[in-house]
Amino acid sequence: MPWRGPEYPGEFPTLGYQVGDLIEACCVIPDGDQVGEPYLLTDEMWHHLLWLYRIDPKSGKFVFERGSQLVRPQKWGKGPFSSAVVIVEAHPEGPVRPAGWNAAGEPVGRPWATPWIQVTAVSGDQTDNVWLALLPMIELSALRFDIPDTGRTRINLPHGGKIEPVTSSHHSRLGQRITFCVEDETHSWTAHNQGRRVADTQRRNLAGMNGRFLETTNAWNPTEESVAQQTSESQAPGVYLDDVDPGSGSINNRRDRRRMLRKVYGDSHWVDLDRIDMEIVELLTRDPGQAERFFLNRKRGEGDAAFDPEVWKARVDDRVVPDGALITIGVDGARWDDALAVVGTEVETGHQFVIGIWEQPPDADDDYEHPLDDVDGTMVETFDRFSVWRVYCDPQRIETLIDRWQGRWGEKTVLEWWTNRPKQMAYAVRRYSEAITAGDLSNDGDVQMAQHVGHARRQMLNVVDDHKRRMWTVQKDRPMSPRKIDAVPAGVLSWEARGDAIAAGATVKKQQYRAFKR
Numbered sequence: 001m002p003w004r005g006p007e008y009p010g011e012f013p014t015l016g017y018q019v020g021d022l023i024e025a026c027c028v029i030p031d032g033d034q035v036g037e038p039y040l041l042t043d044e045m046w047h048h049l050l051w052l053y054r055i056d057p058k059s060g061k062f063v064f065e066r067g068s069q070l071v072r073p074q075k076w077g078k079g080p081f082s083s084a085v086v087i088v089e090a091h092p093e094g095p096v097r098p099a100g101w102n103a104a105g106e107p108v109g110r111p112w113a114t115p116w117i118q119v120t121a122v123s124g125d126q127t128d129n130v131w132l133a134l135l136p137m138i139e140l141s142a143l144r145f146d147i148p149d150t151g152r153t154r155i156n157l158p159h160g161g162k163i164e165p166v167t168s169s170h171h172s173r174l175g176q177r178i179t180f181c182v183e184d185e186t187h188s189w190t191a192h193n194q195g196r197r198v199a200d201t202q203r204r205n206l207a208g209m210n211g212r213f214l215e216t217t218n219a220w221n222p223t224e225e226s227v228a229q230q231t232s233e234s235q236a237p238g239v240y241l242d243d244v245d246p247g248s249g250s251i252n253n254r255r256d257r258r259r260m261l262r263k264v265y266g267d268s269h270w271v272d273l274d275r276i277d278m279e280i281v282e283l284l285t286r287d288p289g290q291a292e293r294f295f296l297n298r299k300r301g302e303g304d305a306a307f308d309p310e311v312w313k314a315r316v317d318d319r320v321v322p323d324g325a326l327i328t329i330g331v332d333g334a335r336w337d338d339a340l341a342v343v344g345t346e347v348e349t350g351h352q353f354v355i356g357i358w359e360q361p362p363d364a365d366d367d368y369e370h371p372l373d374d375v376d377g378t379m380v381e382t383f384d385r386f387s388v389w390r391v392y393c394d395p396q397r398i399e400t401l402i403d404r405w406q407g408r409w410g411e412k413t414v415l416e417w418w419t420n421r422p423k424q425m426a427y428a429v430r431r432y433s434e435a436i437t438a439g440d441l442s443n444d445g446d447v448q449m450a451q452h453v454g455h456a457r458r459q460m461l462n463v464v465d466d467h468k469r470r471m472w473t474v475q476k477d478r479p480m481s482p483r484k485i486d487a488v489p490a491g492v493l494s495w496e497a498r499g500d501a502i503a504a505g506a507t508v509k510k511q512q513y514r515a516f517k518r
Helices: 016-026 043-052 078-090 124-139 195-209 227-234 254-265 273-284 288-296 309-314 372-385 399-409 422-438 447-455 487-503 508-517
Strands: 067-071 097-101 107-110 116-120 162-166 180-184 212-217 239-242 326-333 340-346 351-358 387-393 414-416 457-464 470-475
Touching: 016 043, 016 078, 043 067, 043 078, 043 239, 067 227, 078 116, 078 124, 078 180, 078 212, 116 124, 116 195, 124 162, 124 180, 180 195, 195 212, 195 227, 212 227, 227 239, 254 273, 254 288, 273 288, 309 422, 309 447, 326 372, 326 487, 340 372, 340 447, 340 487, 351 372, 351 447, 351 487, 372 387, 372 399, 387 399, 387 487, 399 414, 422 457, 422 470, 422 487, 447 487, 470 487
Parallel strands: 067 212, 067 239, 116 162, 116 180, 180 212, 326 387, 387 414
Antiparallel strands: 097 107, 326 340, 340 351, 457 470
């Protein structure tokens, strides 16, 4: 018979109660002073289980058919919790698959016949987070009689099932018939360490078996475009997102820190917040972004990130720059390899918008070159639509375009602006950064430019300003990195030109008069 409906507000059918009961009946604490004692779930853990195993009363299927993401700070207890879920998914009586309803209208669960479970990370050390909790949970409890064959590289289950650790070096394993997986520390799964490829492969394998994943992660660095960030931001159906926002407050204020720590650690009673606070204070001297990510559950960049992607995102404005508006343009990039970016800024409002960004396609031939005629045509359309005061171009590697533009619009309108002059560029970058922080600059929300902003790293210079502060410009995260940043210097140059336009008292009428004289 179908579900009879809620007995109280907010109730929904779920196998989570049965899963949680089995966890508390058979799992033990894997380490520490209370090793071997019964493993009891916190309220937050119960909450996650109820939603992960929630059932749609109409279809009888899981609401979150693909799985879940659990985002919590360091030492919240994600490893032991994941291990406990793995045990129930592997248990011969684990109620982890919907199997209809009983006479009372309650959901009934059934186990996998031959569960194949993977504990996945990008390195062996990371799989230990779960694996070294999973082994003692089995070996120190009555489960050792049902699952006697355990080891460092696999756990053989009765009736042919197994649990195994998997790292990114196994990314070629296609077509495996896995039923459940834990994807651990996905904040560190990126394209560069094959993490994103592993996630794609593993989730395709799960789809073929109607299996699911439990993704656990700390807060991610928004500049790295990790699997954790992709899962959270994709809004793809079938995934339960369980995150906690620490709320407003400054990490530099002790009272704010304590309030935020209490919120993000919730009912993890084993965590000593005083000890965590000491670690935060030490990190504040060298890498506050790390402290915010790992302890306050905030998504922050590394200490050497040039800009805060969250602040850039907060400056998005859907303003449409009207035709005929006075604008300035910045251009940076190359004809191949690097991107080629053209960015405009409305002089009156400080609103910045992307005119064009060209990047080399991943399947491009060795002789690929950006379509310079398309770039030129885009610039012609921009001049026709707006009143362009100045175009500041870094001439390195795009000389042919600059020659073409200066021949068309004149050397007083299209100017060379060398970004490899450290002190000049450092002051320009500082003005750009300050405008973003203060909210004087807004942006159009272009996805490519947001990525470039997130990719940019500080390049510290042996140059100081008038107040003896060390100055910096922007660079890639490493030489030959595929992470492009060219839209950032283009934005800097466009902003510099806007400042010069204001200083010169430029107006649309003056610019139209200059154009008429040409």
